[in-house]
Amino acid sequence: MSVEGWRTALVLGGIRSGKSEFAESLVAREKVVRYVATATIDPTDAEWAERIAEHQERRLDGWVTEEIGADPDRLVELIASAGADETLLVDDLGGWVSATLEAGAGAADLAPAVRDCAARLVIVSSEVGLSLVPTTKVGRAFTDALGAANRAVAEASDAVVLVLAGQPSWLKLTAATERPQPTPEVFTPTVETPVPPPPMPPADALSAPTMTLPMVATGLVIQPGMDLPMPDEHAGPQATERLGTLDFAGAGLGALDQVVAFAAATQGSPSPLPWTTIRVLLLHGDHDGGAAAGVAPGESGRRADQARSGDGALARLAAAAGASLQVVDAPTAAPIELGPALTVDAVEAALRYGWRLAEEAVDSGVDLIVLGACGAGTEAAAAAVLAAASGAEPAAVLGRVVSPGGRVDDAAWMTRCATVRDALHRTRDSQRSAKDVLAELGGGDIAIAAGVLLGATARRTPVLLDGPVGVAAGLVSRDLAGQARHWCLLPDHGGHPAVKLAADVLGLTPLLDLRLDLGEGATSLAALPLLRAALSLAGTLPEHPLAPEPAIDGAQ
Template identity: 65%
Template sequence: MSVDGWHTLLVLGGIRSGKSEFAESLVADAPTVRYVATAPAGDPEDTEWAARLAAHRARRPGSWSTEETAADPGRLVEVIAAAGPNDTLLVDDLGGWVTVLLDPVHQPADDTATIAELAAAVRSSTARLVLVSPEVGLSLVPTTPLGRAFTDALGATNRAVADACDAVTLVVAGQTAWLKPATPATPAPAHAVPPAAAPPEAAPSHAAAPQTAAPRAAAPWTTAAPSQAAPDQVTPAGLGAADLTLPEVLTPAAAPAPAPAAPDAPGTGDWAAPTMALPMIATGLVIQPGMELPMPDDYTGPQAVDRLATLDISGAGLGVLEQVVGFAAATQGTSTPRPWDSVRVLLIRGDHEGGASAGATPGASARRARQARAGRGALARLAAENRAGLQIVEAPVSAPMEDGPALPADEVEAALRYGWRLAEQAADAGVQLLVLAACGAGAEAAAAAVLAATAGAEAPTVLGRVITEQGEIDDTAWMVRCATVRDALHRTRRSAREAKDVLAELGGGDIALATGVLLGATARKVPVLLDGPVGTAAAMVSRDLAGQARHWCLLPDHGGRPGVRLAADVLGLTPLVDLRLDLGEGATALAALPLLRSALTLAATLPAHPSLGGPDDDGDEPDFAEPEPAGPGPTTVGADEPVSPGRRAD
């Protein structure tokens, strides 16, 4: 659930106010939802009530499960108490629950104690929980004892549950008013997510200076957050605004040091505490193997590809770019996908110490990051060409993998969560496509180690040649990298090969962060372009955490890298082109992006062939052609000649 600052929410509203639809929209992005129906079946002769229940059922997606609690009011408390951190519950509604509670079948009972038990279950729940309830505080006092008992009990329930929830909203005529927390200065529209409740220190700053490399202990990238307003743009030396439109560079903001956590608390690394106010953590989500995340649409992809055969194209069609159309259709959920308008590049910079970085120029990755921030270099210029935003994220330096773990286990957990949050922030900003970029000394060797551990490859087969900045091949450095990967695999030969273990022992901070980005993008249904070793290694690791992640990834080009080719084969990601571009991870995808957009533009805008009912070459419907008469007929006159009585113009 992509809502900041809460994981339990009470949605109040009157009859036909839109409260149920609003509550359903809040959990629409959740991979699985448990719908808790509280209303009793009612009188079999009451067809109107049966129709209402049927309409509610019809709105629920097929992936939702339903729990009926009408038989026992205590069942609702049990369901909420049993839900775990990865569960999403939608309770609709408390009015039906109170009706069952007051049913003579369940009397005598201590209604006050039962309401208190419900509030206690809500307060201690670790699940993502949305409760819907009618607001009776604005209605007239009922004239019957039973009506007054109902309003009293429901009013008491609403007050108790509202006090237990993190947030409360009131829906009136389809419009939402946030009661807890207070409505922000710019009210959110109906069916929008509530405002963030993060502490002030977690808020992004637009004026923060760009960060530079920092020691490992500082973990600077944990506080990075994308700017929500247009940041300052920097013009490179020698270029004016008319020469180049720079990409929107999102600058990380520095946050004050977090309050110390308990020594035995999970995830207490340097970069764990500042993320505690982030949505996916605030909701209690635990990143673990076997997570169920959304899949692209099974039907719209093939439908979009089949539709291409009907388009008015003079040649044979889009060739291998049909895959782009099918991918975009499946991820957008429509058979007529549109080109991606809002694109964000995430540049992850993370160096690796030890033999993994043999042959790398010291400080080269920091220079690349500075170039990107200043709008220079291949990545920034291609981002500008594609009208894409650019965000630079600093990962902590990974320790030598041949000597010990590349990253402590708690920092792996924090990296996964932070990467997830980066994807959430992009989705909240309306980003339609993420491009995963990376730069870092030793990153390719770390990715090779991950591939060797997850795909059973040998280091020499997945490590590309080492090319110096002078364009020379450094075979000595290549052999050192191969030996480093071999030694790391030998050191960990008896270690578990689960995802988090591989990231801790071999992958390091940059690959762990990239894995979190892929998981978060999958959860928010945002497709990702990959093209390098860090991204493909992260995709390999993500298989064990959520197998759905690879279906949201597209590989434009393998760049001639053997490790990328192997990962693509294992993941089933067929490279779209074989240009062998090697412009740096992320830049290759941006170079191919205009071609992908062109394919989507043609698929979305070209009409059907005239033989299939499409317009003619003038853009109009084909004119009706009157058949020639069998005998003498009227004579055609010129346009400027008058039409005589008894004659007609063709």
């Protein structure tokens, strides 16, 4: 598995570690590759000739081999003169060092050539730092020279990979900003100009021209078992204990104690501050087929346009909270009763894109993300993800279908139930990994939402959830990184059965029971003033004059 965002890479590994095969996989999609072979062929050494023949047989059609064993000085020249539209694979650095050892050459000229190389460049080399010190003088000279070359080339390269027993580990990755990255056509986020707190600004302040965010490859691999940060385990209990000493007229904050403990843990302080810079991410993605039964065509697009223009509940509540609003268009998901919702590649792109959205928000100063969604069929897709993850019956997790005007559409509800049931039956023998569930059942909006949760976790930033898409993303992100759910807060379950069940599975306790159903994201924004009020009181109230003195370690 590889990552994106690099131009030059050094692939290290021991003998028969699989380093050459992995290096070849990095450039396998390139139509033309210049394979620079550094070994000197000895016709009297049958075993060595067999090794070289094995390498030659793996080279793909369209690859051009350049043998430089007899003229090692050509390596620097080849790298320095390569154009931006070329791809070079050098295998391996050890052969080159061996050939240049007597001449006293080495990394002095090679490293600058690698650093300035305009082409896509992969260099394979043996890692000598894990081996024993050779017993001969020439052996020690070789390992010293190759070790020095590896260090210099690693420093000059965008990426460094260590291959052990065929398993690659990325040791370094620096995005190669010199080469512009294409923007995926299906993802076109826009950021509304941040609006001030109430009173409400005029409508034209919310409909200002938008700014398109460039899609920059993040160079990450999203896979199960990622080790992401956890909130501070001590700050939350300390904040709760401190609340008991404050000068409240009554018993205190009640259930909102949880808000203070959550904010303290995510901020790493027993005296958390109210969130001040908030980004609302509204994911707009439709689901074709029976999942969208009962939704008028174009309705989700109308909601997304409302948000962009500053109209509708979500935009008005965002304006009242002083939050910026970003509408993110996700790819339309195929009917899940007939086949996969997305391709595997689209799932990977959506996860990385969601991660990048969270990064961009945090880099701009955001300290709280509110996750929302609008799309035809999102509730049914989320129910399918939840049913696959928890074994729940579709009818138990699908909320009622309510048409405009408040009419309950039982026929549409039954169609959605049948769709989820058929999709689960179709995938009954499929794997239940997080990415498989997203590809088969979830769709682009849930995949992007999961990426947002993972990216926010990596950047130690809390997320407010409400609605089926948010909790479905929470279930998926939990299976990729168990730490993600600890950065999520659920203000209200909205009376939705899927949200209630997912909250139980994730261990999230809804703070309120207002049963608000304003659309995903809007419920969180409606509750936000109350949450911030609790944090403001917890941070500004003095201690009660009769509060007990803090306990001292060792005191009886």
